[in-house]
Amino acid sequence: VQLQASGGGLVQAGGSLRLSCAASGRTAGDYAMGWFRQAPGKERELVAGIAWASANTYYADSVKGRFTVSRDNAKNTLYLRMNSLKPEDTAVYYCAVGRTGWVGRAVSEYDYWGQGTLVTVSS
Numbered sequence: 001v002q003l004q005a006s007g008g009g010l011v012q013a014g015g016s017l018r019l020s021c022a023a024s025g026r027t028a029g030d031y032a033m034g035w036f037r038q039a040p041g042k043e044r045e046l047v048a049g050i051a052w053a054s055a056n057t058y059y060a061d062s063v064k065g066r067f068t069v070s071r072d073n074a075k076n077t078l079y080l081r082m083n084s085l086k087p088e089d090t091a092v093y094y095c096a097v098g099r100t101g102w103v104g105r106a107v108s109e110y111d112y113w114g115q116g117t118l119v120t121v122s123s
Contacts, residue, residue: 001026001112005095008117015085015121021078021095021114029073032098034058034110035080037091037119044094044107048080052101062088085121092116 007019019035034049048069049058057069068081078095096110104110 001028001097003095003097003112003114005093005114005117008093008119010120010122011085013085013087013121013123016081016083017085017119019080019082019093019095019117019119021080023076023078023097023112027073028076028078028097028112030101032101032103033071033078034096034098034103035069035078036094036096036107036110037089038094038116039091042091046105046107047093049098049103049105050078051103056103058103058105082119085119087121087123090119090121092118 002025005021032051035047036044038044047060047063050069066084070079094116095114097112098110
């Protein structure tokens with residue numbers, strides 16, 4: 001599976017962005033997908049995940065109520081809508097395909113990764 005993430009950029013605090021992640025090579029519809037982020041000097045963390053049939057979602061406490069994850073299995077695409085962005089959301093965001101249909105929180109539970117897209121939130 002190849003993943004291509006896009007949609008990052010520079011935005012002011014309080015603004016919004018929508019990230020997209022297009023999967024190719026094999027359908028990702030049977031697997032959970034997630035958005036991770038990694039800020040300089042910090043570990044990569046799961047911010048949002050969605051199960052294979054959108055049966056359940058996961059959000060990190062830091063983004064609950066501001067971020068919305070969704071997927072379109074017909075288009076083999078994952079999305080992350082980010083509202084009310086804060087400077088602490090600044091990071092490289094990665095999309096990933098999990099090993100099972102259910103959302104895992106650990107990096108080790110994901111087999112395929114996109115190249116990352118940089119989100120910078122200015123204060």
